[in-house]
Amino acid sequence: MQKGPIMPTMVCCKIRRTRLLFAVLAVFPLVPPVMAQSPTVAATPPMGWNSWNHFAHKIDDATVRAQADAMVSSGMRDAGYLYINIDDTWEGDRDAQGVIQTNSKFPDMKALADYVHGKGLKLGIYSSPGPKTCANFEGSYGHEEQDARSYANWGIDYLKYDLCGLREIMKTADSPEAAHKIMVDAYIKMRDALRKTGRPIVYSLCQYGEDAVWQWGPSVGGNLWRTTGDIEDKYDRMEQIGFRQAGLAKFAGPGHWNDPDMLEIGNGGMNAHEYRTHMSLWAILAAPLLAGNDLTTMSPETIALLTNREVIAIDQDRLGKQGDRLRAEGPIEIWTRQLADGSKAVALFNRHPALLDAQFHFRELGFKGAVKVRDIWAAKDLGTLQGIYRARIPAHGVVLLLVSE
Ligand code: GLA
Numbered sequence: 122m123q124k125g126p127i128m129p130t131m132v133c134c135k136i137r138r139t140r141l142l143f144a145v146l147a148v149f150p151l152v153p154p155v156m157a158q159s160p161t162v163a164a165t166p167p168m169g170w171n172s173w174n175h176f177a178h179k180i181d182d183a184t185v186r187a188q189a190d191a192m193v194s195s196g197m198r199d200a201g202y203l204y205i206n207i208d209d210t211w212e213g214d215r216d217a218q219g220v221i222q223t224n225s226k227f228p229d230m231k232a233l234a235d236y237v238h239g240k241g242l243k244l245g246i247y248s249s250p251g252p253k254t255c256a257n258f259e260g261s262y263g264h265e266e267q268d269a270r271s272y273a274n275w276g277i278d279y280l281k282y283d284l285c286g287l288r289e290i291m292k293t294a295d296s297p298e299a300a301h302k303i304m305v306d307a308y309i310k311m312r313d314a315l316r317k318t319g320r321p322i323v324y325s326l327c328q329y330g331e332d333a334v335w336q337w338g339p340s341v342g343g344n345l346w347r348t349t350g351d352i353e354d355k356y357d358r359m360e361q362i363g364f365r366q367a368g369l370a371k372f373a374g375p376g377h378w379n380d381p382d383m384l385e386i387g388n389g390g391m392n393a394h395e396y397r398t399h400m401s402l403w404a405i406l407a408a409p410l411l412a413g414n415d416l417t418t419m420s421p422e423t424i425a426l427l428t429n430r431e432v433i434a435i436d437q438d439r440l441g442k443q444g445d446r447l448r449a450e451g452p453i454e455i456w457t458r459q460l461a462d463g464s465k466a467v468a469l470f471n472r473h474p475a476l477l478d479a480q481f482h483f484r485e486l487g488f489k490g491a492v493k494v495r496d497i498w499a500a501k502d503l504g505t506l507q508g509i510y511r512a513r514i515p516a517h518g519v520v521l522l523l524v525s526e
Pocket of ligand 1: 208209254255256283327350
């Protein structure tokens with residue numbers, strides 16, 4: 122610490138040092154570029170349910186209430202699933218002042234939010250930055266502040282903002298850069314409108330991963346951003362989306378997540394091994410876990426899959442470091458994820474439609490000596506191991522391990 126009077130040479134050095142500091146700060150700002158919409162939401166990837174994958178247009182107030190009830194009675198809420206998200210088709214017309222109304226399927230959105238909140242859950246909604254949503258309902262274009270206010274007044278906690286109708290307006294741009302700017306500005310506009318309400322609302326960008334959204338998603342306030350087109354309840358589509366996430370890990374972290382789309386677990390189009398692959402891969406990817414099935418008719422197997430505490434703990438790990446591919450050998454892929462307590466999750470996937478063997482050396486994970494290994498889906502401690510780990514992986518299946526020193 123400097124004591125006594127500051128000498129002229131010191132003043133000059135101080136000025137130089139201050140200049141240097143400013144120069145460094147300009148390149149490496151201490152405050153990150155305007156980050157997530159609200160730092161109080163999505164510290165870990167959002168968990169909940171969304172109406173689209175199972176119900177699409179056939180969603181209404183009574184169905185949403187029934188899903189909220191089932192979220193609690195199935196044990197999903199206590200396992201961490203929090204958001205009940207209404208997707209497209211809730212929208213009505215605007216009144217004379219331009220205020221968005223619900224359609225007849227949702228007679229009273231505030232009462233619905235109260236009901237969902239009363240269950241210890243949160244309510245999400247859907248809109249588009251364009252004049253129309255993907256299902257051709259009313260979008261928020263030109264009404265962003267009004268809509269954000271309506272959502273906040275109703276008690277909405279999560280907004281999925283789906284590009285769709287804005288594409289028509291983007292087509293009028295005279296260059297791809299100008300089209301990109303229209304899109305980015307539209308997302309910023311709703312970010313600012315949501316902020317202005319003062320209510321913490323998770324901001325979910327949905328524009329199918331175009332223009333490398335992971336690079337700019339955080340700066341437009343996205344707490345999560347879809348990295349792909351729509352998922353389907355088919356192994357081929359799910360694995361195409363899931364494995365394509367390789368390399369995106371560095372863009373995710375607390376408050377801002379890559380979103381490879383909602384879960385299809387329990388919708389019936391995949392077998393048990395394939396759904397395990399779906400859940401394991403999404404956990405390694407620190408992906409939002411938004412169930413997309415009918416929670417009122419779940420089999421015990423589906424509940425067990427969705428509520429496996431150890432898999433959820435990987436997804437929700439507080440370090441928030443997304444996992445990535447360690448290596449691939451044809452259809453065998455090995456993915457790892459660093460966890461906060463120093464352990465690592467390791468998933469050995471078999472993308473082939475028949476049984477295959479897979480192996481890795483614990484050294485590949487950065488572990489030098491003996492390690493403790495747990496097989497998560499088998500719910501079995503495998504003891505202390507060293508050297509090479511070998512496993513048989515079922516067709517389209519996975520072995521998910523927790524490895525610690
Ligand atoms: C798009 C989205 C889906 C769903 C529908 C609703 O396709 O990607 O997730 O929201 O719109 O119309």
